[in-house]
Amino acid sequence: xxxxxxxxxxxxxxxxxxxxxxxxxxxxxxxxxxxxxxxxxxxxxxxxxxxxxxxxxxxxxxxxxxxxxxxxxxxxxxxxxxxxxxxxxxxxxxxxxxxxxxxxxxxxxxxxxxxxxxxxxxxxxxxxxxxxxxxxxxxxxxxxxxxxxxxxxxxxxxxxxxxxxxxxxxxxxxxxxxxxxxxxxxxxxxxxxxxxxxxxxxxxxxxxxxxxxxxxxxxxxxxxxxxxxxxxxxxxxxxxxxxxxxxxxxxxxxxxxxxxxxxxxxxxxxxxxxxxxxxxxxxxxxxxxxxxxxxxxxxxxxxxxxxxxxxxxxxxxxxxxxxxxxxxxxxxxxxxxxxxxxxxxxxxxxxxxxxxxxxxxxxxxxxxxxxxxxxxxxxxxxxxxxxxxxxxxxxxxxxxxxxxxxxxxxxxxxxxxxxxxxxxxxxx
Numbered sequence: 001x002x003x004x005x006x007x008x009x010x011x012x013x014x015x016x017x018x019x020x021x022x023x024x025x026x027x028x029x030x031x032x033x034x035x036x037x038x039x040x041x042x043x044x045x046x047x048x049x050x051x052x053x054x055x056x057x058x059x060x061x062x063x064x065x066x067x068x069x070x071x072x073x074x075x076x077x078x079x080x081x082x083x084x085x086x087x088x089x090x091x092x093x094x095x096x097x098x099x100x101x102x103x104x105x106x107x108x109x110x111x112x113x114x115x116x117x118x119x120x121x122x123x124x125x126x127x128x129x130x131x132x133x134x135x136x137x138x139x140x141x142x143x144x145x146x147x148x149x150x151x152x153x154x155x156x157x158x159x160x161x162x163x164x165x166x167x168x169x170x171x172x173x174x175x176x177x178x179x180x181x182x183x184x185x186x187x188x189x190x191x192x193x194x195x196x197x198x199x200x201x202x203x204x205x206x207x208x209x210x211x212x213x214x215x216x217x218x219x220x221x222x223x224x225x226x227x228x229x230x231x232x233x234x235x236x237x238x239x240x241x242x243x244x245x246x247x248x249x250x251x252x253x254x255x256x257x258x259x260x261x262x263x264x265x266x267x268x269x270x271x272x273x274x275x276x277x278x279x280x281x282x283x284x285x286x287x288x289x290x291x292x293x294x295x296x297x298x299x300x301x302x303x304x305x306x307x308x309x310x311x312x313x314x315x316x317x318x319x320x321x322x323x324x325x326x327x328x329x330x331x332x333x334x335x336x337x338x339x340x341x342x343x344x345x346x347x348x349x350x351x352x353x354x355x356x357x358x359x360x361x362x363x364x365x366x367x368x369x370x371x372x373x374x375x376x377x378x379x380x381x382x383x384x385x386x387x388x389x390x391x392x393x394x395x396x397x398x399x400x401x402x403x404x405x406x407x408x409x410x411x412x413x414x415x416x417x418x419x420x421x422x423x424x425x426x427x428x
Contacts (some may be wrong), residue, residue, distance in 0.1 A: 013257045056388045057087070058329045061094040065108040069316060070347060080327065082336045089329045105324040106333060107140075111314035112204025113393035124320040134308050139388050140319035141334055142343050144350045146281045147377055148213050148312040150298050156274040159184040165275075165298040167287050169242050172275065174250040179274045188271035193253040194347075195246060196264045196276040199400070205262040205279075207400055208312055208385060210261075213277055215239045216383035217300035219307015222395075223384045229395055231421050233414065238303050240413035247407045258403065268295075279314060280373050287369070297369060299376055310383040311376070312346065313355065352377045391427050398423045 067075040079091050094104045102122075109117060117123050123139040130138055152165045160179050166172040176194030184190060197210045217234060222229040246252050253273060254266070267273050267284045269289035277300065286295060302309060318337050320330045337344075345353035346361050351359065351373040364370040386392035399420055406416040 009180070048209055051059050058326055059090050059092060060096060060105040060324075060326050060333060061092055061103065062106045062333070063104045063108045064093055064096065065101050065110075067093050069108070070344065074347065078337075078340065082333055086332060087334070089332065091333055093315065102321065102323065103318050104321050105326050105330040107317075107319045107321055109140075109317055109319065109408055110204075111208075111317075111387055114387040115389075115396065116204070117319070118388055119391075119393040122319075122322055124322045124324070126329060126331075128321065137388070140317035142315040142317055142355065143337055144345050144348055145313050145315040145352055146279045147352060148209050148277055148314065149373065149376065150275060150277050151268060151282070151286065152296050152298065152387050153192070153268065153271060153274050154294055154296055155187060155271065156184070160274070161189055166301055169301045169303060173245060173249075173251070176246065176275060177249065180251040192271060193251075193258050193273050194275060195252045196268070196273045197243075197246065197252050197256050198259040198261050199257050199263050199403075200260045201257075201400070202389060203262075205261060205314060207396055208314070209277055209279070211243065211399075211403065212383070213300055213312050214243060216310035216312055218303040218305050219310060221310075221384055222386070228427070229386075229424055231417050231424075233417050233421075235303070235305060235307070236417050237413040238305070240403075240416055242303070244406065246411060253311060255406075280370070281314075281348070283369050283373075284349055292368060297372060308378045311380040312385065313352070313382050343424070346372065394427055395424055 024100075066078075070078075075093060082091055083089065098104065107117065107122070108302060118139055126138045126141070127136075141284065150165065156179055157163075157165070157175065160175070160182055162175055162178075166175050172195070179192055179194035184192075199206045199210060218239065220232060220235050220239065222231070224230055224232075247256065253259070253267070253339050261278060264273065264276050265278055265285065268276050268278070271290075280297075283297075299309065300311075318334050320327055320334065324330055341354045342361060344350075346363055349363055349367075349370060351360075351364060353364070353369050360370075360374050364374050386396055402416050402420045402423070405411060405419075411419075
């Protein structure tokens with residue numbers, strides 16, 4: 001083969017190789033471009049969707065109470081989880097100025113604020129959202145619930161000669177007298193008070209906690225007919241007689257009408273009070289100050305009349321501001337919070353927590369205090385309170401006013417019951 005023929009063959013081979021390389025390059029380039037299109041197209045679509053969603057996004061505002069109760073980090077986590085599921089809604093915490101002006105879509109509030117908010121017509125009825133029976137007005141959704149019960153200082157009772165908490169009202173009076181009038185060595189506070197009661201008007205839980213709890217414990221009810229409140233004269237007279245004895249014998253801490261329940265909890269933790277009624281919500285604070293061995297919880301001593309034991313439940317609620325222009329979006333966030341109730345209860349160690357949940361969380365079953373509170377809850381009936389009812393604030397104010405007169409005058413329990421009922425009946 002001539003040199004020229006060999007060169008021609010080599011040239012043609014190189015030409016074919018170049019062509020093959022170019023074709024391979026083009027194929028690979030095509031595949032790369034196709035892959036990029038496959039990857040980028042959904043991202044462009046998603047980005048466009050997010051941009052469109054952001055452009056149409058509705059801002060809703062939640063009262064600062066949520067952050068106050070659960071902390072900033074937890075609140076932001078809840079907001080982000082909700083936004084991820086609802087990109088068309090952006091939820092934020094209202095600043096203090098907006099809160100003061102009432103520019104809030106979702107109100108987070110505690111039991112004591114329920115009646116005032118309802119009286120001011122600040123809460124939107126939720127029946128259209130929940131499909132509740134038309135005869136029942138639902139103004140808020142309970143997220144977390146607690147119960148009121150007696151706390152006792154073991155060191156003080158032991159020093160006074162008592163090895164267990166009082167089981168009857170006579171024992172309760174005897175314990176309170178003995179502690180208040182005695183002098184004891186070896187206690188952190190040498191002259192503690194036997195019992196406590198705080199009825200400051202700034203404490204919106206005062207009446208239900210320190211007064212109604214005793215009435216409910218004996219099976220008493222303010223709503224026997226479901227319409228307007230009514231007092232069982234005989235039963236309530238006995239309850240007021242007991243409470244009047246505590247007050248008039250000065251066997252409770254002084255300053256009943258000037259102090260709040262929060263102050264009493266602090267004094268109890270300091271060893272200044274032997275017996276008090278407080279919410280299970282106070283357990284974490286008290287045990288942080290006293291440990292687990294120096295205090296206990298128990299049932300409220302009843303009157304012995306044989307009524308079914310009722311307990312008072314207080315809750316943290318979510319409601320929609322009646323003046324909100326974003327009610328549909330606000331309801332979606334409230335549904336989200338309701339779904340997170342068990343989680344929120346665990347964060348606050350709430351007992352009973354979610355009332356509708358018959359199975360307590362691990363934090364309840366595995367804890368000496370919460371498990372005992374749960375046992376008491378399971379054996380009791382939830383009392384019918386005034387929260388959310390029509391004219392609730394007026395009824396409660398009347399009761400407190402007449403109770404003050406009873407405590408600070410010679411008026412009898414029977415006369416006090418009559419005065420309360422007459423004023424209640426006069427409310428349209």
